[in-house]
Amino acid sequence: MSSVRPNRRREPQQDRSRRTVERIVDAAARVLERDGYRAASTNRIAAEAGVSPGSLYQYFGDRDALLEAVTARFVARFEEQLVPALRRAVREDQVAATTSVIDAVLAALEQQAPLLRALVARIPPERQAELTRAIRERVTDYVFGTLARQHVELSPDALDRLTWVVVELAQSLPLRYVVDAPPIPREAFVADVARLVLAHVAGVVADEGAIAS
Amino acid sequence: MSSVRPNRRREPQQDRSRRTVERIVDAAARVLERDGYRAASTNRIAAEAGVSPGSLYQYFGDRDALLEAVTARFVARFEEQLVPALRRAVREDQVAATTSVIDAVLAALEQQAPLLRALVARIPPERQAELTRAIRERVTDYVFGTLARQHVELSPDALDRLTWVVVELAQSLPLRYVVDAPPIPREAFVADVARLVLAHVAGVVADEGAIAS
DNA sequence: GAGTAAAGTGAGCGAATGCTCGCCTTCTAC
DNA sequence: GTAGAAGGCGAGCATTCGCTCACTTTACTC
Numbered sequence: 001m002s003s004v005r006p007n008r009r010r011e012p013q014q015d016r017s018r019r020t021v022e023r024i025v026d027a028a029a030r031v032l033e034r035d036g037y038r039a040a041s042t043n044r045i046a047a048e049a050g051v052s053p054g055s056l057y058q059y060f061g062d063r064d065a066l067l068e069a070v071t072a073r074f075v076a077r078f079e080e081q082l083v084p085a086l087r088r089a090v091r092e093d094q095v096a097a098t099t100s101v102i103d104a105v106l107a108a109l110e111q112q113a114p115l116l117r118a119l120v121a122r123i124p125p126e127r128q129a130e131l132t133r134a135i136r137e138r139v140t141d142y143v144f145g146t147l148a149r150q151h152v153e154l155s156p157d158a159l160d161r162l163t164w165v166v167v168e169l170a171q172s173l174p175l176r177y178v179v180d181a182p183p184i185p186r187e188a189f190v191a192d193v194a195r196l197v198l199a200h201v202a203g204v205v206a207d208e209g210a211i212a213s
Numbered sequence: 214m215s216s217v218r219p220n221r222r223r224e225p226q227q228d229r230s231r232r233t234v235e236r237i238v239d240a241a242a243r244v245l246e247r248d249g250y251r252a253a254s255t256n257r258i259a260a261e262a263g264v265s266p267g268s269l270y271q272y273f274g275d276r277d278a279l280l281e282a283v284t285a286r287f288v289a290r291f292e293e294q295l296v297p298a299l300r301r302a303v304r305e306d307q308v309a310a311t312t313s314v315i316d317a318v319l320a321a322l323e324q325q326a327p328l329l330r331a332l333v334a335r336i337p338p339e340r341q342a343e344l345t346r347a348i349r350e351r352v353t354d355y356v357f358g359t360l361a362r363q364h365v366e367l368s369p370d371a372l373d374r375l376t377w378v379v380v381e382l383a384q385s386l387p388l389r390y391v392v393d394a395p396p397i398p399r400e401a402f403v404a405d406v407a408r409l410v411l412a413h414v415a416g417v418v419a420d421e422g423a424i425a426s
Numbered sequence: 427g428a429g430t431a432a433a434g435t436g437a438g439c440g441a442a443t444g445c446t447c448g449c450c451t452t453c454t455a456c
Numbered sequence: 457g458t459a460g461a462a463g464g465c466g467a468g469c470a471t472t473c474g475c476t477c478a479c480t481t482t483a484c485t486c
Contacts, residue, residue, distance in 0.1 A: 010462090014453070017463060041443060052465045057445060157396075164395045165386070165405055172385055173378070182377045183370075192378055192413065199412040200405065223432090227483070230433060255474060265435045270475060 009061050021059050023049045028070050033118040042066070071119060074112055075134045081108040086142050094150070099194040105139065106174040106190060113178050120179050132175070139171045147201070154208055162204045169197050222274050234272050236262045241283050246331040255279070281343070284332060287325055288347045294321040299355050307363070312407040318352065319387040319403060326391050333392050345388075352384045360414070367421055375417045382410050 012018045027049035031040045042063050046053045060066040085104030089097040109116055119131055144163045147154075154162065173193050177184070184192075225231045240262035244253045255276050259266045273279040298317030302310040322329055332344055357376045360367075367375065386406050390397070397405075 012463090014462065016453080020463080042445075043443070053445070054447080054466065055464050058463075063444065160395075161397045161401060161405075164393075164397060165402075165409075168386055168389055169409075172389060173381055176381055176385060180377075182373075184374045184377060188374060189378075192374075192417070195416050196378075196382075196409055196413055199416075200409055203405070203408050203412075225433090227432065229483080233433080254472080256472090266475075267436070267477080268434050271433075276474065 010058050012059065017059075020049075020051060020055060024051060024056055024059065024066070025069050025073060027051075028066055029073075029115055029118075032067075032070065033114050036118070040067070070115075071131045071134070074115055074119065074131065075138075077112060078108045078135060079138050081111060082138065090146075095194070095198065097146075098197050099190060101142075102170055102174065102190050102193045102197070105170055106177065106186070109174055109178045116175070117179055120175070135175075136167060136171055140167050143167050143170065151201075151205060154205065158204060158208050162201065165200055166197055169193060169200065223271050225272065230272075233262075233264060233268060237264060237269055237272065237279070238282050238286060240264075241279055242286075242328050242331075245280075245283065246327050249331070253280070283328075284344045284347070287328055287332065287344065288351075290325060291321045291348060292351055294324060295351065308407070308411065310359075311410050312403060314355075315383055315387065315406045315410070316403050318383055319390065319399070322387055322391045329388070330392050333388070348388075349380060349384055353380050356380050356383065364414075364418060367418065371417060371421050375414065378413055379410055382406060382413065 012021055024045065028040065028045045031045050031048050035044075042056055043053055045066070046056045049056075056066070060069065082104055085107075086101065089100040089104070092100060140163060143166050144159065147162055147166070148159055151159070151162075170193065177189055225234055237258065241253065241258045244258050244261050248257075255269055256266055258279070259269045262269075269279070273282065295317055298320075299314065302313040302317070305313060353376060356379050357372065360375055360379070361372055364372075364375075383406065390402055
């Protein structure tokens with residue numbers, strides 16, 4: 001139904017134009033943070049970037065493509081910071097690794113807290129789901145892989161069930177923590193979430209063992 | 214900063230007009246579900262309701278006031294269904310009560326699943342935060358009260374910390390469950406969340422006890 | 427059934443927005 | 457130095473949308 005919409009209308013070839021694209025995405029993020037989604041019109045973003053509307057449309061097919069680029073960059077930066085931490089965590093024991101991962105997710109979200117708040121609370125449209133989905137995919141792959149390795153005895157169904165809840169714990173809770181900023185010390189929160197994850201894994205493993213025997 | 218914006222421009226006095234208001238809110242919810250936020254223009258909603266734009270503006274000050282009425286009705290219906298269940302849960306023991314509450318929250322959300330999905334995923338604007346905040350407030354009051362009664366030994370700080378996480382577990386997880394519809398049997402999910410809540414409460418209580426002694 | 431208030435109508439205004447296009451400027455290759 | 461491509465410009469077009477207002481219809485009161 002929806003025709004193929006190119007995110008980019010033209011691929012920048014000179015440094016000059018690459019900088020222009022950066023400036024536009026920067027400006028879009030800034031306007032989104034400051035003034036919200038409604039006010040983030042293409043003309044306004046172009047003005048904020050010090051660029052003409054025509055230039056904007058040389059690189060972005062339409063308004064949505066531009067806003068999508070903002071969330072894409074958010075996700076890229078999130079991943080960029082998270083992946084090394086995940087790699088490091090592999091060498092730790094289960095308890096330490098769990099804590100490290102929670103901490104890393106939280107840190108990666110905190111890095112871009114203002115934009116995150118804007119994206120979550122100031123409501124981009126049909127595309128907001130894409131943001132959380134994109135973040136979740138990254139974490140899901142890792143969590144599923146780790147759990148599958150550590151608990152080869154679990155059935156695929158149990159693994160799915162386990163993974164979904166663990167990802168929610170390891171991702172939704174930190175996300176809400178950053179957005180809401182509740183009066184809970186950071187370390188206490190990380191410890192709480194890590195304990196929840198470990199308790200849940202142990203619980204489901206015990207359940208499955210009870211069924212199997 | 215924001216001037217006082219009356220949600221209602223005129224209070225309906227005849228049955229006829231009360232029905233009109235209902236039809237408008239119904240239509241708004243329907244368009245939101247079917248076509249998303251962008252397409253939910255006032256003219257479109259009026260047409261869907263079989264009503265003229267003028268009539269719409271007799272009862273709603275502006276577009277946002279109308280969309281706010283949609284989420285307000287969602288929250289009202291949610292509460293309407295949840296409160297009796299909470300009252301019933303008071304008479305049960307801790308484990309049963311926890312399970313009952315999780316189940317009740319889930320059921321109340323499932324009741325309006327399509328609209329919930331639209332409100333969460335199809336992104337109303339700066340007001341989406343209000344939806345989750347409104348829901349959360351209802352649950353928070355209950356959770357805080359219950360925990361305070363059961364654990365008088367806890368410090369106010371510990372209670373806050375406990376309440377925030379428990380509310381996230383009891384509300385965010387079910388909400389995501391309804392929106393995402395993951396491949397997890399309902400009863401297993403409810404049991405998992407209940408166990409998580411109980412484990413977390415026990416954990417924090419143990420922590421505090423260790424500090425106090 | 428006359429008078430009045432409430433409810434409802436819908437053509438259309440003013441403003442804003444997304445986006446275009448003809449034109450100019452800068453860069454690159456030779 | 458120059459041709460041609462890439463990049464940039466911005467006035468303005470087409471469209472849409474929120475909202476109004478002069479008017480009609482319906483309901484209530486006595």
